[in-house]
Amino acid sequence: MTVHIITIDGPSGSGKGTLAAKIAAHYGFNLLDSGALYRLLGLSLFQRDLLNKIQEQLVQCVDFATHLDIEFKSTDAGTLIFLEGEDVTNTIRTEQVGEYASKVATVPELRQALFERQRAFIQAPGLVADGRDMATAIFPEAQAKIYLTASAESRAERRVKQLQGIGLDAKISDILSNIQARDKRDMERTVAPLKPAEDAYIIDSSTIGINEVFQLMVDYINSRIN
Secondary structure: OOOEEEEEEOOOOOOHHHHHHHHHHHHOOEEEEHHHHHHHHHHHHHHOOOHHHOOOOHHHHHHHHHOOOEEEEEEOOEEEEEEOOEEOOOHHHOHHHHHHHHHHOOOHHHHHHHHHHHHOOOOOOEEEEEEOOHHHHHOOOOOEEEEEEOOHHHHHHHHHHHHHHOOOOOOHHHHHHHHHHHHHHHHHOOOOOOOOOOOOEEEEOOOOOHHHHHHHHHHHHHHHHO
């Protein structure tokens, strides 16, 4: 039996997480939020005062990545995320933890440590995986590969609304600066840099709504997996 794999890659704030969840629900597939794994590892290393000592304590950091105590629980309100038994669902969505994740993602040994954890999500009937290198590094065999992008300005506006929606203060100037810095770091890293796969379907969502993007994705996916 073929287990279909759909990848949705793109920069921070492009809407890939929201759309990946909608696509997974539409097809009844499993969902992998790879960004959450990097955010969880970044938060864990920060809490252990290791985030700025990764190279000096590399063996210990890799061990933490390999045995990270995480749990995803699906509820009517969405997915709850736990780190070592603590609910960090909202915590890992902050800009600060996003910065932690971006630092972790530049370390090849930590990326490798998380590789098998991500591959383990391939289970019937199918998988929707969102991240930055799902199509290029983790699931190159995916039948449907989507690269979702948007201008930095539109992504900053969306991010502010998202953070305000969970009760966090956010200044658009700070968010825009963080997004631009993260884009640069993600695109210039030596291992699995952020870029579309050669055979990816590229969608720019800067000026179109989520429902239109969703329909574009469904039309493309149907042409690839049916």
